[in-house]
Amino acid sequence: MIVNIQNTNERLSVYQALQDQIDEASRDKRQVGVLLIKLQDFNDLEAVVGFVSLELISKRIQARLLSVAKDHRSVIQLSLDTFIVVIPKMLNIGHLKIVAESLSRVIRSAVKFESESIELKPSIGISSSEDSEHNGQLIYENALIAMQRSYSEGSYCVAFEREFREQMKRDWDLKKDIELAIRDNQFELYFQPKVELKSMKVSGAEALIRWNHPSHGLITPHNFIPLSEQSGQIQIITSWVVKSAIQHLSDILKENPQFNLSVNISVNNLNSPDLVYLLQDTLSIWDVSADRLTIEVTETAIMSDQKSSLEQLEKIRALGVNISIDDFGTGYSSLAYFKHIPATEIKIDKSFIENLLVDPQDRNIVALIIFLAKQFELKVVAEGVETKTSVNEICNLQCDFAQGFYFSQPLPYNDFIEWMKSFSQ
């Protein structure tokens, strides 16, 4: 039977069922473990196989879970893609993780269906009666928090920890603060120079966002960009970044007409046509030629919704804006993509540059990426260049541009302008 968790009464009955198991266990001094399982991207399958088939696939998964859980009472199905498995006599969290692993294994093994072979991936959240105050509702909610974390981390299972709740509260507050930040001008762009290796001249810069938070101080993008992507606020952040970057760029171009500025674009920005209009309008307002601007997108961003992303990228390229593939080498890096992505540049991820001198494999990868890029007439940037020896090495490998702490950290605008003057002297 599927319990509809959206329905209040049914939801309460799930909490009660969990409470009953906890109470029963408490009498025998046992602990109860809960595994909340969600099948990733299950609803997307509907468009491929249709709803009736979706139900059949869900039933097969349920049967597999029952075969592992054995006791029918211990599997509750909440919806087509969400299940609870109750372990009435858990030993410790390690025990629950072992069960999660076997559940994950049975879910992952392909479901053969008509002519299709469907592979599903679960996200599993684990909680125990001990860290849920022996409360049926709390044990469910803790497993849910852990499951959401497992999904966002891309790992198959996560066990609940108390600090997850505090983290959620902090994230929640931060999301609220992002709106104020735009209004109160708390964001700032820092600039990190990009140097052309042949001439050792500054060819441009990458704009990197910083948040001057009134109570937390300077916050780096890793602490709020992923959150703003989840909440949809990345759209307003990108809009601010693009406007501010192009405004600064128009100033730099007055002194340095060959300068090129890169801005980072998130996966979510490629899903709507807004970005194309934003770029077009802002370039025209500041009278900046499109070829002075580069947008950086990661391979993973492009691949997550290939069709829509490629369409948007084609339109952006048609404006004359350059396109750089960021963190290159960490994603799919398949040759076939080169043919389709209208890129003008690739940036070799800093993890390869870091190991260039110590790991011959990484040196080979860098050499190969540079070779490939040249075949496709793409410019190559090495990022994360920290030492003179790395500069020499990438020069030997015929890399075109470099960026990294060796030249400069990302700097506030005025400091960056000063730095450029002193570098060219």
Ligand code: C2E
């Ligand atoms: P990214 O695009 O790969 O940016 C490069 C990151 O490497 C920057 O971190 C930069 O400060 C750092 N870095 C530069 N040189 C070196 C070096 O020599 N060694 C090392 N270890 N690191 C170096 P940052 O500024 O903290 O940005 C982190 C990430 O946040 C960026 O990675 C980018 O993905 C994202 N990001 C930054 N600004 C924006 C933005 O305006 N919009 C969006 N959507 N994402 C942004």
Ligand code: CA
């Ligand atoms: Ca970047």
Ligand code: CA
């Ligand atoms: Ca990068």
